[in-house]
Amino acid sequence: MEELEQGLLMQPWAWLQLAENSLLVKAYITRQGYALLVSDLQQVWHEQVDTSVISQRAKELNKRLTAPPEAFLCHLDDLLRPLLKDASCPGTATFSCDRVAEALILRVRSELSGLPFYWNFHCILASPSLVSQHLIRPLMGMSLALQCQVRDLTTLLHMKDLEIQDYQESGATLSRDRLKTEPFEENSFLERFMVEGGLFLSSACIPIQLGFSAFFFCIFYAARGLFSWFSLGLLLGKRPSR
Numbered sequence: 135m136e137e138l139e140q141g142l143l144m145q146p147w148a149w150l151q152l153a154e155n156s157l158l159v160k161a162y163i164t165r166q167g168y169a170l171l172v173s174d175l176q177q178v179w180h181e182q183v184d185t186s187v188i189s190q191r192a193k194e195l196n197k198r199l200t201a202p203p204e205a206f207l208c209h210l211d212d213l214l215r216p217l218l219k220d221a222s223c224p225g226t227a228t229f230s231c232d233r234v235a236e237a238l239i240l241r242v243r244s245e246l247s248g249l250p251f252y253w254n255f256h257c258i259l260a261s262p263s264l265v266s267q268h269l270i271r272p273l274m275g276m277s278l279a280l281q282c283q284v285r286d287l288t289t290l291l292h293m294k295d296l297e298i299q300d301y302q303e304s305g306a307t308l309s310r311d312r313l314k315t316e317p318f319e320e321n322s323f324l325e326r327f328m329v330e331g332g333l334f335l336s337s338a339c340i341p342i343q344l345g346f347s348a349f350f351f352c353i354f355y356a357a358r359g360l361f362s363w364f365s366l367g368l369l370l371g372k373r374p375s376r
Contacts, residue, residue, distance in 0.1 A: 138169040210253060
C-alpha cells in the first residue's frame with residue numbers, strides 16, 4: 135500500500151464536473167489497487183483498496199462480468215485518466231455522487247466488453263494528516279514561493295522606476311508615447327489584484343469565503359501581473375532616446 139500512498143502524493147488535483155456539482159479529484163491506480171482523494175473544498179474524502187476489495191466489489195456490482203481484478207483496475211484507469219487530464223474531455227463514463235452521513239460514494243457507469251460496467255468508490259473522511267499532506271502543505275509551499283516572487287518582483291520594479299527616472303532626468307524621452315507608464319504603486323497594485331482574484335474565484339465557482347484559497351489565487355495573479363509590469367519596465371529602461 136505504500137506504493138499507492140506515494141503514487142497518490144505525486145498526482146495533481148483535477149476538476150471532475152458532475153451534473154450536481156464539481157469536485158476536486160486525484161487518483162492513482164496500479165495493478166495492486168487504487169488510492170483516491172475527493173474534495174468539494176469544504177471536506178476531503180479518501181479511499182484506498184487492494185485487489186481483494188476490487189474482486190469482492192466487482193462481483194457485487196457486475197454479476198455478468200467475470201475478470202481478474204487487474205482488468206477492472208485497468209478499466210477504471212482508462213476511465214479516470216483522460217478525464218482528470220482534460221476536464222473538457224467528454225469521456226465514455228457517467229459519474230455521479232451521493233453523500234451518506236460523513237461518507238461520499240462516487241458512482242461510475244460505463245461499458246466493459248460490450249456489457250454495462252458499474253463501480254462505486256466508497257470514500258470516507260480523510261484524516262487530518264492526509265489533508266495536510268495533500269492540500270495544506272502543498273498550498274502553503276506554493277503560497278510562500280509566490281509571496282517571495284511578488285516581493286522580488288516588487289523590489290525590481292522599484293529599482294526599474296529609479297532607473298527610468300534617472301534616464302528622464304538626464305534628458306531621455308520615449309520614442310513611443312504608448313509605452314509610458316506611471317511609477318509602480320505597490321499597495322494599489324496588490325489591492326487591485328485582491329479584487330480581481332476574488333472575481334476570478336467567484337466566476338470559477340470557488341467559495342470566496344474560503345479565505346485561504348482566495349489568498350492563494352490572488353498571490354498567483356499578483357505575481358503574474360508584477361512579472362508583466364516588470365517586463366514592460368525592462369523595455370522602457372533599455373530603449374531611451376535623447
